[in-house]
Amino acid sequence: MDRLSVTGLVIALFAIYLGFILDGGSISALFELPAFIIVVGGTLGAVMLQSSSAQFYHALSLLKWVFTPPRYNIEKGIEKIVLWAIKSRESGYLSLENDALDEEDSYTQKGLNLLVDGVELENLQVSLELDLDVYREYNLRSANVFESMGGYSPTIGILGAVLGLIHAMTNLTEPALLGQSIATAFIATIYGVGFANLLYLPIANKIKEIIHQQTMYREMILEGLVAIAHGENPHAIENKLSAYRLGK
Structure with a gap:
C-alpha cells in the first residue's frame, strides 16, 4: 500500500x-445526484469516445498502481547484475538459465534468456530497446486516458451548471425549486473541477511517475546485460550502473 x-x-x-x-x-x-450523473457520466462517455477499447480497459487496470504500485529496487537490481556478470565470466552464459527462470520481471527474464541463447549483442540490444519503447508508450497512452478525463471534467461541469441554470429559469415563480436548481448548477461545477484536480490529474501523474521508475529500472537492466554481453569487468559494470542510484 x-x-x-x-x-x-x-x-x-x-x-x-x-x-x-x-x-x-x-x-x-x-451531494447532488443529477450533477454527479452529468459530470461523471459525461466525462466517462467523452473519454470512451476518444479511446480504443483495449487502451481504455488497460487504463482501468493501471488504477491499482495508485495505491499498490509495483516496486523496483535499484540497489538489488545492481547487485543481481553484478552477480550475473561474475557467474557468466566464471561459467558462461548458460549458468544464468536458472536466474532467468527465477526472475519475476518479464523484461529482465527475456533479457537473460536472450543472453543464455547466445543472441548477438546487437540483436539483444535492439530487441530489448524495442520492448522498452513499446512498453513505455503503451502505458503512457493509458495514463493519458486519465489526463484526458481531467481535461473534460471541468468543461462537463460547466455544461452541468448551464443545464442547471436553464432549469432554474423555468422555476422563477417558485423560490424553493429555484434555489434547488441553482444549487445543482454550482455543485456540477464543483464536481467537474474537483474530480479533475483531486482525482483524474493526480492519478494520471502518479501512473506516469511509476512508468518512469519502471523504465529507469529496465534501462538499467538493459545497460547491465549489454555490458555483460560485452564481457566487461563486474566491478566496472557496478561503477557504471551506480548512477542509477540517484533515481531511487
Whole structure:
C-alpha cells in the first residue's frame, strides 16, 4: 500500500470538508445526484469516445498502481547484475538459465534468456530497446486516458451548471425549486473541477511517475546485460550502473 497516496487523498478531502464546514456549509449540500450523473457520466462517455477499447480497459487496470504500485529496487537490481556478470565470466552464459527462470520481471527474464541463447549483442540490444519503447508508450497512452478525463471534467461541469441554470429559469415563480436548481448548477461545477484536480490529474501523474521508475529500472537492466554481453569487468559494470542510484 502506498501510504503517501492514501495520506494525500485524505488530506485533500479533509481540507476541503473542514474549510466548507468552518464557513458554515453543510456537507449534505455537496451531494447532488443529477450533477454527479452529468459530470461523471459525461466525462466517462467523452473519454470512451476518444479511446480504443483495449487502451481504455488497460487504463482501468493501471488504477491499482495508485495505491499498490509495483516496486523496483535499484540497489538489488545492481547487485543481481553484478552477480550475473561474475557467474557468466566464471561459467558462461548458460549458468544464468536458472536466474532467468527465477526472475519475476518479464523484461529482465527475456533479457537473460536472450543472453543464455547466445543472441548477438546487437540483436539483444535492439530487441530489448524495442520492448522498452513499446512498453513505455503503451502505458503512457493509458495514463493519458486519465489526463484526458481531467481535461473534460471541468468543461462537463460547466455544461452541468448551464443545464442547471436553464432549469432554474423555468422555476422563477417558485423560490424553493429555484434555489434547488441553482444549487445543482454550482455543485456540477464543483464536481467537474474537483474530480479533475483531486482525482483524474493526480492519478494520471502518479501512473506516469511509476512508468518512469519502471523504465529507469529496465534501462538499467538493459545497460547491465549489454555490458555483460560485452564481457566487461563486474566491478566496472557496478561503477557504471551506480548512477542509477540517484533515481531511487
